[in-house]
Amino acid sequence: MTERQPTDCTEHCLAYLDILGFKKFVNEAVEEDATAQKILALRVAVDRAKEQARKMRKAGQGRWDDLQMQILSDAIFIALPSTSSFCKRTMQMLVGYIQLSLAVPNPGEDLTWPMALQLPPCHSAEDLHLFVRGAIVEGPHYAAEDILFSPAWIEGYMNETKHAVFPRVVLCPGKLDAFDSYEDARNRLFWQNMVWRDFDGLPFINYLNILTEYPSEALEWTLREHQHVIIRKIRQYGTDLRVAPKYWWLASYHNAFCRFADIDPDTASNLAIPNVALPGHEQLGAWAAKEQSQ
Incomplete structure (x- = not known):
């Protein structure tokens, strides 16, 4: 047996x-005899997100070859060495693209997209419309083909379980300072807006902020698709008090972004989801409106 060189966890x-x-997604795939299509849809959507984030990264910074990414059943695992603040911003962008690609996976073919987003339409993913929740953390981590030894993985899982709650990806409490350095960012305002603070004080990835890089037509198309998906989910789960609040949160977040985005008020009103009245969650919208006015 060949002796392996010892390897330790790194940050x-x-x-x-x-x-x-x-679970519902998998069960429906089995019932419809469509497992191959669903697997392909997941792979294509995540690969698109990874490619888009890679193309938009700042040239010459970060080591993209060190990216670790895998779908393990209902979990998506992503790791990058903590070599610079740019790696943290790359993670924010990548997670945001994954959220957006799973929720609205098939961009309109007739729209003009920025160069970084010009990829073939993802027809196999057009019925995904999935949302994720999770956590971004920093910590010791080691992964190889046959072993995963990662205190960071455990911390991420614990924070997702304890803090995420809604379809949002939170930054680990106490670690926000690690994600708060933007001095060398190409677009300071863009990166600052990639992280919003929620009604409960937790910072989370504002994945719709990616749309601010889109031409107005593509931005409005994507927001309308996002609106339709959330409305369908609310109608589907409206009487399930265990699930429905997750989509009411999404509706509140969607409406907050519509108010925040640089679009005319009438368009923003048409793109908003009406009758969002979950107690407490309107604070997110109030926060976004306040931030926009400053």
């Missing part, structure tokens, strides 16, 4: 993401 930025409704 990584790690995201642990949980795909909501994955």
Whole structure:
């Protein structure tokens, strides 16, 4: 037996993401004899997100070859070495693209997209419409083909379970300072807006912020698709008090972004989801409106 060189954990930025409704997604695939299509849809959507984030990263920074990413049943695991603040911003962008690609996976073919987003339409993923919740943490991590030894993985899982609650990806409490350095960012405002603070004080990835890089037509198309998906989910789960609050949160977040985005008020009103009245969650919208006015 060949003796392996000892390897230790190294500091990584790690995201642990949980795909909501994955059991139903898998069961429907089996019932419809469509497992191959569903697997392909997941792979294509995540690969698109990874490619888009890679193309938009700042040239010459970060080591993309060190990216570790895998779908394990209902969990998506992503790790990058914590070599610079840029790696943390890469993680924010990558997680945001995954959230957006799973929720609205098939961009309109007739729209003009920015160069970084010009990829073939993802027809195999057009029925995904999945949302995720999770946590981004920093900590010791080691992964190889045959072993995963990762205190960061455990911390990510624990934070996802304890803090995420809604379809949001939170930054580990107490670690926000590690994600709060933007001096060398190409677009300071864009990166600052990639992280919002929720009504309960927790910072989370504002994945719709990616749309601010889109042409107005593509931004509005994607927001409308996002609106339709959330409305369908609310109608589907409206009487399930265990599930419905997750989609009411999404509706509140969607509406907050519509108010925040640089679009005219009438368009923003048409893109909003009406009658969002979950007690407490309107604070997110109030926060976004306040931030926009400053």
